[in-house]
Every structure is written in structure tokens, then in C-alpha cells.
Amino acid sequence: MAINSVNVLFTHALADTALSAKQKEVLKASLVLFSEQGFDRTSTSDIAKKAGVSEGTVYKQFKTKEGILAAILKPFAQSVIPTAASEFVTMISSTSYPSLEEFLRHVVQNRMQFAKENKLQLKIFAQELLHNTELVQALEAEIKPKLIKQMGQVLEYYQKQGQLVAWPAVRIFRYVISVVFSYLVPYLLLELPLDVEEASQEAVEFLLGGLSPATK
Amino acid sequence: MAINSVNVLFTHALADTALSAKQKEVLKASLVLFSEQGFDRTSTSDIAKKAGVSEGTVYKQFKTKEGILAAILKPFAQSVIPTAASEFVTMISSTSYPSLEEFLRHVVQNRMQFAKENKLQLKIFAQELLHNTELVQALEAEIKPKLIKQMGQVLEYYQKQGQLVAWPAVRIFRYVISVVFSYLVPYLLLELPLDVEEASQEAVEFLLGGLSPATK
Amino acid sequence: MAINSVNVLFTHALADTALSAKQKEVLKASLVLFSEQGFDRTSTSDIAKKAGVSEGTVYKQFKTKEGILAAILKPFAQSVIPTAASEFVTMISSTSYPSLEEFLRHVVQNRMQFAKENKLQLKIFAQELLHNTELVQALEAEIKPKLIKQMGQVLEYYQKQGQLVAWPAVRIFRYVISVVFSYLVPYLLLELPLDVEEASQEAVEFLLGGLSPATK
Amino acid sequence: MAINSVNVLFTHALADTALSAKQKEVLKASLVLFSEQGFDRTSTSDIAKKAGVSEGTVYKQFKTKEGILAAILKPFAQSVIPTAASEFVTMISSTSYPSLEEFLRHVVQNRMQFAKENKLQLKIFAQELLHNTELVQALEAEIKPKLIKQMGQVLEYYQKQGQLVAWPAVRIFRYVISVVFSYLVPYLLLELPLDVEEASQEAVEFLLGGLSPATK
DNA sequence: TATGAATGAGAGTTCATTCAT
DNA sequence: TATGAATGAACTCTCATTCAT
Numbered sequence: 001m002a003i004n005s006v007n008v009l010f011t012h013a014l015a016d017t018a019l020s021a022k023q024k025e026v027l028k029a030s031l032v033l034f035s036e037q038g039f040d041r042t043s044t045s046d047i048a049k050k051a052g053v054s055e056g057t058v059y060k061q062f063k064t065k066e067g068i069l070a071a072i073l074k075p076f077a078q079s080v081i082p083t084a085a086s087e088f089v090t091m092i093s094s095t096s097y098p099s100l101e102e103f104l105r106h107v108v109q110n111r112m113q114f115a116k117e118n119k120l121q122l123k124i125f126a127q128e129l130l131h132n133t134e135l136v137q138a139l140e141a142e143i144k145p146k147l148i149k150q151m152g153q154v155l156e157y158y159q160k161q162g163q164l165v166a167w168p169a170v171r172i173f174r175y176v177i178s179v180v181f182s183y184l185v186p187y188l189l190l191e192l193p194l195d196v197e198e199a200s201q202e203a204v205e206f207l208l209g210g211l212s213p214a215t216k
Numbered sequence: 217m218a219i220n221s222v223n224v225l226f227t228h229a230l231a232d233t234a235l236s237a238k239q240k241e242v243l244k245a246s247l248v249l250f251s252e253q254g255f256d257r258t259s260t261s262d263i264a265k266k267a268g269v270s271e272g273t274v275y276k277q278f279k280t281k282e283g284i285l286a287a288i289l290k291p292f293a294q295s296v297i298p299t300a301a302s303e304f305v306t307m308i309s310s311t312s313y314p315s316l317e318e319f320l321r322h323v324v325q326n327r328m329q330f331a332k333e334n335k336l337q338l339k340i341f342a343q344e345l346l347h348n349t350e351l352v353q354a355l356e357a358e359i360k361p362k363l364i365k366q367m368g369q370v371l372e373y374y375q376k377q378g379q380l381v382a383w384p385a386v387r388i389f390r391y392v393i394s395v396v397f398s399y400l401v402p403y404l405l406l407e408l409p410l411d412v413e414e415a416s417q418e419a420v421e422f423l424l425g426g427l428s429p430a431t432k
Numbered sequence: 433m434a435i436n437s438v439n440v441l442f443t444h445a446l447a448d449t450a451l452s453a454k455q456k457e458v459l460k461a462s463l464v465l466f467s468e469q470g471f472d473r474t475s476t477s478d479i480a481k482k483a484g485v486s487e488g489t490v491y492k493q494f495k496t497k498e499g500i501l502a503a504i505l506k507p508f509a510q511s512v513i514p515t516a517a518s519e520f521v522t523m524i525s526s527t528s529y530p531s532l533e534e535f536l537r538h539v540v541q542n543r544m545q546f547a548k549e550n551k552l553q554l555k556i557f558a559q560e561l562l563h564n565t566e567l568v569q570a571l572e573a574e575i576k577p578k579l580i581k582q583m584g585q586v587l588e589y590y591q592k593q594g595q596l597v598a599w600p601a602v603r604i605f606r607y608v609i610s611v612v613f614s615y616l617v618p619y620l621l622l623e624l625p626l627d628v629e630e631a632s633q634e635a636v637e638f639l640l641g642g643l644s645p646a647t648k
Numbered sequence: 649m650a651i652n653s654v655n656v657l658f659t660h661a662l663a664d665t666a667l668s669a670k671q672k673e674v675l676k677a678s679l680v681l682f683s684e685q686g687f688d689r690t691s692t693s694d695i696a697k698k699a700g701v702s703e704g705t706v707y708k709q710f711k712t713k714e715g716i717l718a719a720i721l722k723p724f725a726q727s728v729i730p731t732a733a734s735e736f737v738t739m740i741s742s743t744s745y746p747s748l749e750e751f752l753r754h755v756v757q758n759r760m761q762f763a764k765e766n767k768l769q770l771k772i773f774a775q776e777l778l779h780n781t782e783l784v785q786a787l788e789a790e791i792k793p794k795l796i797k798q799m800g801q802v803l804e805y806y807q808k809q810g811q812l813v814a815w816p817a818v819r820i821f822r823y824v825i826s827v828v829f830s831y832l833v834p835y836l837l838l839e840l841p842l843d844v845e846e847a848s849q850e851a852v853e854f855l856l857g858g859l860s861p862a863t864k
Numbered sequence: 865t866a867t868g869a870a871t872g873a874g875a876g877t878t879c880a881t882t883c884a885t
Numbered sequence: 886t887a888t889g890a891a892t893g894a895a896c897t898c899t900c901a902t903t904c905a906t
Binding site: 468469470472473555558559561562563565568569572597603606607609610611613614615621622623634638639641642643644 | 684685686688689771774775777778779781784785788813819822823825826827829830831833837838839850854855857858859860
């Protein structure tokens with residue numbers, strides 16, 4: 001009964017086939033419908049209708065309805081996970097170690113921008129996370145070590161410099177992520193506008209206050 | 217196609233009927249199944265089986281499957297909404313205006329405790345919020361004015377005292393709420409343990425840093 | 433699947449028990465609901481509600497829903513069938529053989545009056561006849577011989593007197609009955625008023641014209 | 649609770665789609681089952697079984713069980729209503745005004761023939777009329793004005809010629825229709841044979857007697 | 865006796881999926 | 886390749902009937 005969402009993300013990968021125009025329509029229609037109504041409340045007939053193709057065509061490329069979900073979430077998940085971590089490393093090593101403020105601003109702004117560009121995927125992903133404990137655990141197992149390992153040294157650098165409070169990496173991530181989400185949630189759920197520049201400015205202002213060792 | 221969850225919460229009130237033992241079993245089974253699998257992936261036959269009753273019994277009290285959802289979420293929503301706001305007022309007026317730290321600790325701890333006691337309802341509620349834009353808007357319209365009006369004066373008090381940064385109330389709420397959630401999410405989704413005492417201590421420590429005017 | 437309506441009328445007879453006040457309410461409610469919505473579209477819960485009793489009570493006297501139908505139709509059918517026939521005999525033998533016109537007027541008026549007094553039963557009966565060929569056949573087998581036998585001599589009397597065309601009894605009955613129904617149908621289905629006096633006057637006027645041998 | 653049969657007849661028109669062979673089987677099976685057992689006592693599973701298709705197929709073309717009823721009754725109702733009226737007009741104007749006898753014989757014979765060819769539809773229609781006051785009223789509003797207007801002049805013609813008694817049109821229709829039905833009812837309900845030629849001959853003989861002014 | 869909670873079979877309907885065309 | 890008719894299992898819900906209280 002429950003959807004096997006771990007498979008959805010990690011095995012049913014959409015063969016990197018070049019999709020035909022109709023297949024792309026199917027994907028676009030599904031993206032909109034899943035994000036608006038949820039996966040379960042969207043029928044394959046709804047998708048076919050919105051995509052302007054027959055039901056048979058929906059099944060040509062994506063063997064099952066879950067296959068469509070996979071085709072949507074797979075590239076999304078792959079962008080969230082490794083990028084988030086490796087990007088920082090690249091940044092750190094390629095630049096001359098900017099200040100914590102510059103670092104946070106870059107990270108926060110970058111993730112907000114990503115969320116804005118993947119709004120619908122993010123909503124679908126969140127829905128999936130909520131009914132699927134397994135998927136959450138698989139994701140955690142995937143992301144956490146990478147993040148900790150790769151970011152650990154960056155945080156340590158700022159901690160040694162006295163710019164960052166000496167909390168464990170997990171605790172620091174927790175706050176950064178949650179503050180980023182505090183700006184995304186109204187944007188995602190209430191369809192309010194999001195000015196990434198301004199929002200990340202504000203977020204960093206608050207984060208710096210909370211994460212700076214000076215005040216402790 | 218979409219569930220009319222606004223009605224679910226605000227009109228279909230479960231008559232405060234004393235429920236029979238079997239009806240309570242139905243509610244308990246539904247609570248667990250909805251929170252684990254989601255509303256749509258739970259069939260009334262699943263509920264009947266888990267509750268140890270016939271399918272007919274499921275429908276005797278709760279006229280529809282949505283009716284069961286309503287019976288679960290109604291009391292929950294009613295606890296979240298007015299309590300959150302009125303509680304602060306009560307606290308403020310009944311006590312001798314404690315420090316911002318004490319105030320935050322009380323609020324944070326209280327809400328975490330509530331979330332812990334209503335874990336399953338909270339998951340179901342979150343799922344519903346994600347596919348139901350209407351519901352989100354109705355909730356926002358309901359909560360926001362109450363919160364702003366009742367809390368505005370409290371925040372102002374701390375701001376005048378120089379304990380709280382001079383940001384708009386909405387911005388301050390945003391951070392408090394998101395930091396509380398940063399502790400709840402792993403508890404809700406990964407089934408990790410939650411030590412409310414410790415978590416609220418940590419959360420407040422961070423919040424005070426970010427919200428204190430001294431560092432600006 | 434089909435209701436065993438032959439049994440309904442001829443075997444499940446309602447024991448001639450004196451009905452309690454509640455049982456009478458059940459019967460009254462059923463009469464109204466069956467005639468308005470049809471037997472199948474009326475639930476026993478509807479009946480209980482309208483009668484102001486519990487569902488259990490509905491089943492105390494009438495073992496099944498069909499039993500209620502039987503309790504309604506049995507006395508009705510028994511009034512239609514033997515009365516129709518025996519009444520004429522009584523009339524003929526007790527009076528001094530009136531004219532055909534007087535005879536027809538009496539018969540037509542009497543049956544219209546009966547229909548008016550049993551409007552609801554008649555509608556229910558008609559509904560039952562339409563889905564139940566068996567019942568129709570049983571009724572025909574019951575009524576036809578009686579009618580022919582008992583009425584045959586009466587008609588013959590008028591035929592010998594030259595007041596009535598020399599058609600077979602069945603043909604004559606056919607016209608009399610259908611003309612009576614031509615006045616009943618609008619009353620039953622369109623809820624139009626029915627002035628029995630006037631209607632029977634009109635009906636007899638037409639029937640006499642059609643049945644008089646003079647014009648042939 | 650009551651079926652919305654007015655809509656069934658006047659709006660839900662079955663798109664004049666060419667039906668597939670299976671869809672026609674569904675319609676044929678429904679026609680037989682509805683006429684034998686009644687709409688309510690026929691399940692969609694019965695229909696599927698008799699038609700030799702899956703239950704899903706029953707719903708592919710006809711969105712609901714009522715949709716099947718509509719697909720059966722719509723063309724029937726449309727044939728009864730305008731034809732009945734317009735045909736006479738056509739006949740009168742195209743021929744050299746035949747005698748009343750010829751006119752009645754044509755009308756009676758034509759309607760009996762139609763009933764014979766649409767026996768099952770007629771039974772279903774009659775069942776529907778009996779539980780549906782609304783439908784009856786809608787039909788009356790539809791038919792009566794047409795009939796009166798178009799037939800009024802025809803009757804007047806015969807009345808002026810002294811072939812027809814000077815009764816109102818409604819009264820004359822009443823008798824014609826009821827005499828036609830007097831031959832149809834045994835055919836419909838008792839499955840007796842119907843010789844249209846002979847029956848219409850007999851019917852007209854009686855009608856002429858009753859409707860001729862000579863004897864009044 | 866009267867109640868109404870409980871039952872469970874079966875109703876109408878939907879929908880992911882298949883496959884002949 | 887693309888279609889959409891066809892499938893049938895599973896779903897939500899109803900209801901005649903029973904029975905402990």
C-alpha cells in the first residue's frame with residue numbers, strides 16, 4: 001500500500017534517455033498536478049488529459065505511476081544531496097576563505113535560489129517525505145555523513161578563527177537549515193513572493209547573531 | 217478531488233458525543249494509520265481491521281472517511297490555534313513579566329511538549345497542509361491576526377526593555393517557530409528521541425543570541 | 433434479487449394481530465415513503481426515522497422489509513379482488529336490476545372512490561406490478577375467473593335486454609377499467625384533484641356511447 | 649435519494665457517439681434487466697455479467713448507472729414526444745383529410761406499433777414515471793401544450809364535420825389514450841401476444857361509438 | 865418491550881495498468 | 886509509435902438485519 005519511495009529515488013532512475021516532446025509534456029503535467037493535489041489524488045487519466053496525450057503514452061516511457069514520480073524526484077534529489085555538500089568544498093578551496101558572513105550569505109542565497117527554481121519538486125518531495133519514513137531514513141543515511149565530513153572542516157576553520165560558536169556541526173546545520181526554511185515555507189504554502197536577496201540578507205543577519213561566539 | 221479540509225477543520229465538528237469503546241478504537245486505529253501511511257493510502261478496510269470492528273462500524277459514527285480525519289484534526293487544530301495565542305497573554309498578565317529568556321523558555325518548552333503529546337496528529341496535520349492550499353490560507357487568516365495582536369504588546373515590552381531586537385513581530389515569530397521545528401522534524405520523521413528540557417534549553421540559547429539587540 | 437412479491441401478497445400475511453401504536457406508525461411512515469420514493473429507494477432507517485421509532489422496532493412486528501410491504505398490500509389486494517366481484521353480485525341480487533347506466537355509474541363511482549381512499553397503496557401496488565411479472569400473473573389467475581364468472585351473467589342480462597353490445601365480457605371489462613384509469617392516472621401521478629361525482633358521470637357518458645348496441 | 653430523472657431525459661443526452669460493440673452489449677443487457685427487474689434491483693455487476701464485459705467497461709461510456717438509464721430513455725422519450733404530435737399534423741396536411749375512422753385507425757395502429765417495438769423501454773419508462781413525480785410534471789409540461797395546439801385544429805375539423813362529439817380536446821385524448829393502453833397493458837405485463845391490426849380495429853370500433861355525436 | 869450499536873455482504877464507482885489496433 | 890477501450894481489483898459507502906442491553 002505504501003509507495004516504495006526509496007526505490008523511487010535510488011533505483012528506478014529514469015534512464016537518461018532523451019525524452020520525446022510528449023514525454024516531456026507528461027512530466028510537466030505530472031509536476032504541476034502532483035504538487036497541487038498530491039501524488040495520490042492525481043490520476044493517470046488527469047495527467048494524460050493535462051499533457052494532451054493518451055493514457056497509453058503515459059505508460060510508454062514511465063512504466064508505472066511511481067515511475068513518473070521517480071522521474072521527477074530523482075534529478076531533484078541528486079541536485080540537493082551531493083551539490084549541497086560538494087559546492088561548499090569547491091567554494092572554500094577555490095576562494096581565499098571568505099568571512100563567515102560571506103560564506104553564510106552564499107550558502108543561504110544559493111539554497112533559496114535553488115528552492116525557488118524547484119518549487120514544485122520541493123513540494124512533491126516534502127509530501128513524499130511525510131508519508132515515508134523509510135525514504136527519510138535512506139536520505140539521512142545518504143546526506144548526513146557527506147555533509148558532516150565535507151563541511152566539518154569548513155566549520156572548524158571558522159571556529160578556530162573565532163567567528164563561529166563551538167557547537168557541533170549538526171547543531172549549526174540545524175539552525176541554518178531551519179532559518180532558510182522559515183523563509184521558504186510561506187513561499188511554498190501560501191504562494192507569497194520571495195525576494196531571495198532580501199531574505200538571505202535577513203536570514204544571515206539573524207544567523208550571525210545566534211552563531212557568533214562573541215555574545216556567549 | 218481535493219479533500220475539503222477547510223470544512224474538515226472548521227465546520228464538521230465531531231458532535232461531542234461520548235464515543236463507544238469501538239468508536240474510540242476506530243479513532244485510535246485511524247490516527248496511527250493516517251500518520252504512518254497518509255490519509256489517501258489508508259483504506260477504511262485497513263482501519264476496520266486494525267480497530268477490530270466491521271467496516272459498517274467505521275461509518276456509523278463518522279459518516280465518511282473525511283469525517284474520521286475531521287474527528288482527529290478538529291480538537292488538535294482547536295488546541296493549537298487559540299491556545300498558542302491566549303496562553304501567552306495569560307502568562308504575561310498572571311506573572312510579573314519575566315525576562316525574555318524565561319519567556320522564550322516557557323513558550324518553546326510548552327510547544328515542544330505539545331508536539332510530543334500530539335505527534336501523530338501533527339504528522340497528519342502536516343500532510344494535510346501540504347496538499348491543501350485552501351486550508352493553509354484559512355489557517356493563516358485565523359492564526360496570524362490573533363498572534364500578532366496578542367503577542368505584539370508582549371514583544372514590544374521586551375523591545376522597550378532593550379532585551380529584544382527591534383524587528384517586526386512576524387520576523388521574530390518566524391525564527392522562534394522555525395527553531396522549534398528544527399528540533400521537532402527529526403523527532404517526527406526519523407523517530408529520534410526528543411528531550412524537551414534539553415532541546416528547549418539549546419533552542420533558547422541560540423534564539424537569545426540571534427534576537428538580542430546587544431550584538432547589532 | 434427480485435422481490436418475491438407473490439409471497440408478499442399471498443403468504444406472508446400479516447397475522448391479524450392488533451398492532452401497537454408504534455407498529456401503526458411504522459406502517460403509516462412506510463406507506464408514505466414507499467409511495468413517494470418507491471420500495472427500493474426507501475431504507476428501513478428512513479422508515480424508523482419518520483415513524484419516530486428505533487430500527488429494532490421496525491423489525492419486531494414485520495420480520496423483513498418485504499414484510500412491511502406485505503402488511504400494506506395484503507389488505508389492499510384483498511379489498512380489490514374479492515370486493516370488486518362480489519359487490520356486483522350483491523348489488524344485482526339485492527336490487528331490481530337497474531339500467532345499464534345506473535349499473536355502470538355505480539361501479540365506476542365506487543371504484544374511483546376506492547382508488548381515492550387508497551391512493552398511496554395504489555401507487556405502491558402499481559410499482560410492484562411493474563417489476564414483478566410473477567405477481568401480475570398470480571393476480572390475473574386470481575381475479576379473472578372470479579370476475580368473468582360472477583359478472584358474466586350480469587353482462588348477459590344487459591345484452592339480452594339490448595342495452596349492451598354483444599362483445600365478450602373481457603373486452604367490455606377492458607374498456608370500463610381503462611376509462612376509469614384514464615381519470616385516476618392524472619390524480620395519482622400529477623396530484624391533480626379528482627371530483628369522483630363528475631368524473632364518473634363523464635366516464636359513464638362515454639362508456640355508454642361505446643358500449644351501446646344501438647350505434648353498431 | 650430519488651433519481652434525477654428529469655435530467656436523465658432532458659439534459660444528459662448521450663453524445664451521439666458511435667458505441668463500440670461492447671458498449672452496445674451493455675445497453676442491450678441493461679435494457680433487458682431494467683425492464684425485467686427494475687432499475688434499482690439491477691446491479692451494475694448484473695449488467696456486466698449479462699453483457700459479457702467487465703464492470704469497468706460499464707462505466708467507460710456511461711459515467712454512472714443513471715447514465716445508462718438516460719442512454720436508454722432519452723431516444724425513447726424523444727421519439728414519443730414530438731413524433732406523437734407532429735405526425736398527425738403531417739398526416740392531416742399531406743392527405744386529403746380522411747374520415748375520423750381512418751384517422752383514428754392510423755393513430756391507434758401507429759402508437760400500438762411503436763409500443764410493440766419499444767416494449768422494454770416502455771416498461772422502464774413506466775417504472776420511472778411511477779417513482780418520479782417531477783419527471784411526470786416535466787413531461788406533462790412538455791407534451792400537453794404541443795398536443796393540444798397541434799391536434800386542436802384537427803379535432804375541430806372533425807367536430808365541424810359532425811363526425812366527432814363536441815368535447816374538449818383533453819377529454820377526447822384521454823379516452824383515445826386509455827383505450828390504446830387497455831390493449832398494451834396485458835401485452836406489457838402478462839406477455840400476451842398483441843395483434844396490432846386486430847387490436848386497433850377493435851379499439852377504433854369502440855372509440856367511434858363513444859366519440860360519435862350521433863348518439864348523444 | 866424497545867433500543868440502536870454492530871454487522872457484513874454487496875452496492876456504485878474509480879483507476880492503474882494492459883494490449884489490440 | 887500512439888491510442889483509448891478494456892480490465893478487474895480495490896475503494897468508499899449503504900443498508901437490511903441481528904442482538905445485547
